[in-house]
Amino acid sequence: MRFTHETLPQRVRFAAGEAAAAVREEIDLLGARRAMVIASPRGTDAALAVAAAIEVAVLHDGVREHVPVEAAEAARAVASGHGVDVVVPVGGGSATGLAKAVALTTGLPIVAVPTTYAGSEATDIWGLTADGTKTTGTDRRVLPRSVVYDASLTLDLPAGLTTTSGLNALAHAVDALWAPRADPINAALAGEGVRALARALPAVLDAPRDVATREQAFYGTYLASVAFASSGSGLHHKICHVLGGRFDLPHAATHAVVLPHVVALNAPHAPAAEQRLAAALAGASAMDGLAELYRRLGAPRSLGELGLREDRVVEAAAAILPSVPPGNPAPVDAHVLERLLRAALRP
Template identity: 85%
Template sequence: MGFTHETLPQRVRFAAGEADAAVREEVELLGARRAMVIASPRGTEVARAVTAGIEVAVLHDGVREHVPLEIAEAARAVAAEHDVDVVVSVGGGSATGLGKAVALTTGLPLVAVPTTYAGSEATDVWGLTTDGTKTTGTDRRVLPRSVVYDAALTRDLPAGLTTTSGLNALAHAVDALWAPRADPINAALAGEGVRALAVALPAVLDAPHDLTARERVLYGTYLASAAFASSGSGLHHKICHVLGGRFDLPHAATHAIVLPHVLALNAPHAPAADRRLAEAFGSTSAVLGLADLYDRLDAPRSLAELGLRDDQVAEAAAAILPSVPPSNPAPVDLGVLEVLLRSALHG
């Protein structure tokens, strides 16, 4: 073996039904006294409950998907105005993303309390959107110092969002197998993450009050995201970042729809990854295993249903092409991207 693996420094707590106590303890460990709490308008009630044990200087609900730059700058101004010394994000990937945007320029520590399966909480990846272009980067300042996973906070997640958010988590694991810094440790984390998600996602939909199944989805989400954070962003995420930033498509659903098409492109050129995924799915091949899971989840299949138009495919492909990672197993050119996108467009 010859590789270099880096594990990101982060505390991770699983505390079903105990998020408020866990957040209080994590903030105390940081020595922080004045918190800026970030949550979406729909998530403020949960955020207040989760942060009841700490001093909240301000609760900021100016959250938008894909973190437009003006939204990030407004949140940074709020943090400065209230002289906060810690940021606590409560919610999905958009809330975590805005918390990261504040941490990026202020250096404030971030504590993340996920209520979906976005996985952003386990990575040092930030993203900002300006004039339809989503820019991403990595910076240790945005890595949450602590993550508090409380499965009880996902009980109100609608079935549709449970599916798309969970498949977004799955996409982190799949992408990690052929991303620029893929290595055997990332592959092991990704494989176990897929195995957990493939079993637990259908179980959550079948029994929405099964807290054990929800905990297992969060476990799979964390493993997949940790693998992704170490391996870097592969073709799947490059495609979805362009689609989200340029055409304002919903993040989780876009990832869910694009994933089978990227897997079908790459799996024949990556036999080791194909075998690992097939085993994790309990199938004879990665593509068949994923297709079976999508059938069980009644997952969305069409980008057209999200608002993408056929006349936008060429523009999207041209925007994606410069960011295609050299590590991608299958050769990729403009024609390949257009075929893939049209296939995802029509489902």
């Protein structure tokens, strides 16, 4: 075997019911004292409970999906104005994304407390949106120093968001199988991440108050995201980033809808990845296993229902084409992308 693998340095704590104490200990290890807590307006009460044992210099609720540049600039100004020395996002991928935007220009450390299965907390990938274009990049400054997974914080997560954020996590693992820096270690992590998520997500919907099952969903999320951070963004994420930034489609639901179409395109050209996915999904094939999982979850299937119009497909395909990763298993041109998007428009 000939490959170079890199694993990002990060502390990870699974601490069901103990987020407040775990966050305090992680911040103490950093030697930090004044925290900027970031949460959505609906998540501020939960965030303050998580931050009960630390000094909160400021609570910032300017979270917006896809992290518009103006939201990032506002958050950076708040951090500077309050003299904070650590950022604590409590919430989904948008809260973590805003914390990353602050860290990108300030170098402030992040202690992330996820409440969905977005997975951003385990990557050094940032994203900012301006004028309908979402720009992404990697920078070690945005990798959270610590992640605290407290499954009890997800007990009230709506079923729809459980499904879409969980499938977003699954997409991280799938992309890791054929992204630019895919390697055997990433494949092993991704396969176990898919296996854990495929079993946990239906069980969470069946028993929403079962903390142990939700911990398994976090476990799968973390493995998938670690693999994704090492392998880089594959075709799936490039498509979804363009659709989200250009057409303001909901992040997690867009990932959920697009994933089967990318698997259908790439799997025939990547037999080893297809076999690993099929085994992890307990299906006769990757597509069979994915279809059964989507059926059990009642997952969204239509970009049209999310807001993409048929008359924007050519525009979308042209915008995606320059970002198609080199080495994607299936050949990709504008016509391939148009066919994929048109198929994804229909339920």
